[in-house]
Structures are given as C-alpha cells and as structure tokens.
Amino acid sequence: MNPGPAGPARVTPFVLSGVTADRETAEGWARWRVTRHAFVAAPDLDLAAYRLLSPRARGLHDLHRAATHANLAFQETPMSVAVTRLLGARISANALKRQPTTRAGVMINGGGYQGKTETACEVAASFEDQWLDLHAQLNPDAVPGTRDLHAPVAYAQTPVTATPKGICEAVLDFYGADHAKMTLPQLVQQVRAALRDHGTTVLILDDITRLKMHREADQDALDLLRSLMSMNVTLVLIGVGIPGSGLLREGRRDPRTGVLLNPPAGRGKSYNDEAATQTERRFDLVHLDPFSFDTPKAKTAWTAHLAGVEQQLRLLDRTPGMLTTGTMPEYLFRRTAGIVGLLERLIEDGCTDAIDTGAERLTTDQLDGLDINLGNLPATHLVDERPAIPTGDRTARKGRNTVFDEQTPTTAAATTAIA
Structure with missing residues (x-):
C-alpha cells in the first residue's frame, strides 16, 4: 500500500480478469506460464489501518482479500x-x-x-x-x-x-x-x-x-x-x-x-x-502422497506447511500461530487427511466466512460449521479424482498441545484414522 497525501492509505489496485488461461492450447499455456506468479496479494492491514479507509476503499480491499484467499500461492511440500x-x-x-x-x-x-x-x-x-x-x-x-x-x-x-x-x-x-x-x-x-x-x-x-x-x-x-x-x-x-x-x-x-x-x-x-x-x-x-501425521518429522512438515498458508491470509484479526499452535494442526489434519487441495478449500471457505461474519480469524469452532463441498467441480473433472472427504468428530481436543507428542502404535493408528 502507498500512503496518501492526506493520511489514509490507498489500496493497491488490482485487476480481476474474467478469462482463465486454458492450458490445453498453446496460446493459453503461454499466457498461464508468463502470468502464473503475477498475482499480487492484498496489503496486510490490521483492524486500525482498515478503519482509516473510506467505505469504497474498504469494499475494494475486501474484494482484494477474497481474491487473495481464492488464489493462494502454490507451495512446495x-x-x-x-x-x-x-x-x-x-x-x-x-x-x-x-x-x-x-x-x-x-x-x-x-x-x-x-x-x-x-x-x-x-x-x-x-x-x-x-x-x-x-x-x-x-x-x-x-x-x-x-x-x-x-x-x-x-x-x-x-x-x-x-x-x-x-x-x-x-x-x-x-x-x-x-x-x-x-x-x-x-x-x-x-x-x-x-x-x-x-x-x-x-x-x-x-x-x-x-x-x-x-x-x-x-x-x-x-x-x-x-x-x-x-x-x-x-x-x-x-x-x-x-x-x-x-x-x-x-x-x-x-x-x-x-x-x-x-x-x-x-x-x-x-x-x-x-x-x-x-x-x-x-x-x-x-x-505424490498427502501429508502424514504419525511421526514428529511428519507433524513438523505439516505445521511448516500451515505456517506458509497462514502468512498468505489477510484477516484483520490474524495472529501469529493461528494455524500452527494449540490443537489447530491436528484439527486441520483430521478435517483434510493431509490433502493439500482439501486444506486449501477449507481455509478459503473459512476466510470467506470470517470476513462475512466479522470474526476476522479462523478457529476450530468456526471451521466446525463448514463442510468441504466438492460439488462445484467442473463436469469434466474425473469422479476418481475427487478425494474422500473425512467425516466424523470435528471437535479438536481441548487442553494441552499434543502435536509433537511421541505416539505409540496404538495412538498413532487412532490419530491417523480417517473415515
């Protein structure tokens, strides 16, 4: 963001194109290749800076935030x-x-x-x-x-x-x-x-x-x-x-x-x-396998991935460790089975809900109310490509953080059991 002449900051302009690059043509592939890293995320504002914006600037910033959450950068695993x-x-x-x-x-x-x-x-x-x-x-x-x-x-x-x-x-x-x-x-x-x-x-x-x-x-x-x-x-x-x-x-x-x-x-x-x-x-x-959650090394890798996702979020009440501390890592693994695409869908829907309700942060209680819905995939998408969505108890265990605990074979099986 750039400071304005009279104090309030101006929102960085961005353009939402209605045309998605079709990689199945030479022209579409070339367009995707040269623009694949061109998207600029919304400025990372806190609540105080957000309140200084005009109503129109707030609306544009909210739209930019929604675009940011819908276009999370590709992360290596x-x-x-x-x-x-x-x-x-x-x-x-x-x-x-x-x-x-x-x-x-x-x-x-x-x-x-x-x-x-x-x-x-x-x-x-x-x-x-x-x-x-x-x-x-x-x-x-x-x-x-x-x-x-x-x-x-x-x-x-x-x-x-x-x-x-x-x-x-x-x-x-x-x-x-x-x-x-x-x-x-x-x-x-x-x-x-x-x-x-x-x-x-x-x-x-x-x-x-x-x-x-x-x-x-x-x-x-x-x-x-x-x-x-x-x-x-x-x-x-x-x-x-x-x-x-x-x-x-x-x-x-x-x-x-x-x-x-x-x-x-x-x-x-x-x-x-x-x-x-x-x-x-x-x-x-x-x-190319999903994340696992059965060893300290696997848990560390999953938490590191969540940290990368967290840094991309543009929620006004986002705090460090929102996705990586407490029971949140274990909860997110239970909801997604370590599948990065399901994690991205759950986080995107959670951010939309957090902005709409004014909560401006993600919690296990809030995410409990959201289902991962893959029903809006294109008709050409293979049925076999749609992963099984974990079901069952969504509520994370309360109390101390057990993310990095050593597990016995019995507890490991219980932790990684996905319905």
Whole structure:
C-alpha cells in the first residue's frame, strides 16, 4: 500500500480478469506460464489501518482479500519436492540428448487434489522459461524459411473416451491444427510432425488413467504413447491409481524402501505381456502422497506447511500461530487427511466466512460449521479424482498441545484414522 497525501492509505489496485488461461492450447499455456506468479496479494492491514479507509476503499480491499484467499500461492511440500527433482532432472537431461534414442518418460501417480498437475506444470513451465531464454525465444530446430510456433511444452488432457484418435486430436488441438476427417495413420503422422515442427520437448498428458487397458483400443493408445517417446519428447503421464491401471503391470511396494516392485513378465491373459516391459522400463513412476501425521518429522512438515498458508491470509484479526499452535494442526489434519487441495478449500471457505461474519480469524469452532463441498467441480473433472472427504468428530481436543507428542502404535493408528 502507498500512503496518501492526506493520511489514509490507498489500496493497491488490482485487476480481476474474467478469462482463465486454458492450458490445453498453446496460446493459453503461454499466457498461464508468463502470468502464473503475477498475482499480487492484498496489503496486510490490521483492524486500525482498515478503519482509516473510506467505505469504497474498504469494499475494494475486501474484494482484494477474497481474491487473495481464492488464489493462494502454490507451495512446495516434501512430497512435491521429490517429484520436482525427478521430473526436472529427466526433462533437462532428455532435452540435451542428441542421440536418436528413446527418451525416458515420467509417470506421476497420486490421489485427487494432491497437486499432481500443478507440480508437473510448474516444473515444465520453469524448464520452458530457461529453454526459451537459452535460445533467445527462438526454435533452434526451426525449418528454414518458416515461422512455426515455438512450443517447448505441450499439455493435453486424455479424452474421456481414450482412443488413439482421441489422444491424437487432443494433442493437435493444443497447436490449433486441423484434424478433420483424418484416418488414424494420418493423425499419428500429423502429431509427429506437430511435435517436431513446434520444437516440443515435453508432452504432458493428464488424467492418463482414463485409459482402461482391458480394451483393445486402449492398448493401441498405449502403443501410440510409446511411439511418441521416439520423437525426442519427454512424455509426462499424470493419473490416479497408475500401478493398478494396466499402464504398468500390477506391482507391490517394498515395505522397507517404498519402491514399487513389478513381477517379471510372464504369459498371462494380456494380448502381449512382453510388450508391457516397454512401458515400465521407459518410465519412472513417482508418487505424490498427502501429508502424514504419525511421526514428529511428519507433524513438523505439516505445521511448516500451515505456517506458509497462514502468512498468505489477510484477516484483520490474524495472529501469529493461528494455524500452527494449540490443537489447530491436528484439527486441520483430521478435517483434510493431509490433502493439500482439501486444506486449501477449507481455509478459503473459512476466510470467506470470517470476513462475512466479522470474526476476522479462523478457529476450530468456526471451521466446525463448514463442510468441504466438492460439488462445484467442473463436469469434466474425473469422479476418481475427487478425494474422500473425512467425516466424523470435528471437535479438536481441548487442553494441552499434543502435536509433537511421541505416539505409540496404538495412538498413532487412532490419530491417523480417517473415515
């Protein structure tokens, strides 16, 4: 905020655009990439400074606060950091390869509302920023005499009915390429030409578990994805329940290391068991899990995340430790099961209620009256992506803070039990 000439402070102006960047087009992706960190949060005023504002300035400030709570900055978690490191290293290494060998891809697995898509898109956008700067915003492999659109990263959602033609059309739609009345071989050729001509080095396919491998068309689609990996492109597949979807053969986690172990290929009911190894050997599978609350280290990480969220809130009666002291960390974990998307929804709704009622702070009693409602998600959102919302006793235990207490196996199980 800037001090005015006569004393009262002026609210920093901000603009609310009614258009949301559509990352499924090259233009929309570019717009999102260059503006993804452009939002400016509302000034952090206390009640005394707020009362000095004119009625109109208060209204604008309240609107800016609401926008701030609806656009909380993306925060890394210990789990997303592991994904970022693997994905960033794989994209960079593949982009520098010059041998005509197949590029290894990455599969990101995790439950709904855990930040898989945002984590992958942020890594890809950061790579594209550096790649464009390295090549002076130009396509280093452009065809002489042409001015092809340079798109180092392409993002598409897997169609609801995932067929080879549907996947090709979704990728071509990103570039705005015409694909009317094309046969499958023509579509495949068009996709390969589009990836090459636009200098695309990273192809992200979201909701990949729409591919159900019991259908022959889906097996053909998987063959198509493998063929795209030979186009010097890092293929990034994002989905829920990837290990059990058939994209990789059913495996189990090693309880000691947490690594997914796949059994050796054998002669089963699949039309081509041996071909499955071409997938598992060409992809790194990484899991993006929610927070846990069963060890002191896990509790510390959860509390640190809450501290980052708290600093972004613009409530007039916000006090240090509002989300991180007392029983609040344990309460918020119970309400959200450690899922960052559910936490964001609960905090956003809580801040709206706190402003509307004049409470201007978050408490467990106030949050008890709010339900986490995911019913207003877009119709295109997968049902499988919607996480189970914890139910049961919402009331936090009163008394001393037990957040950092050592837990026995019995109490740990009780604490982490989510309905």
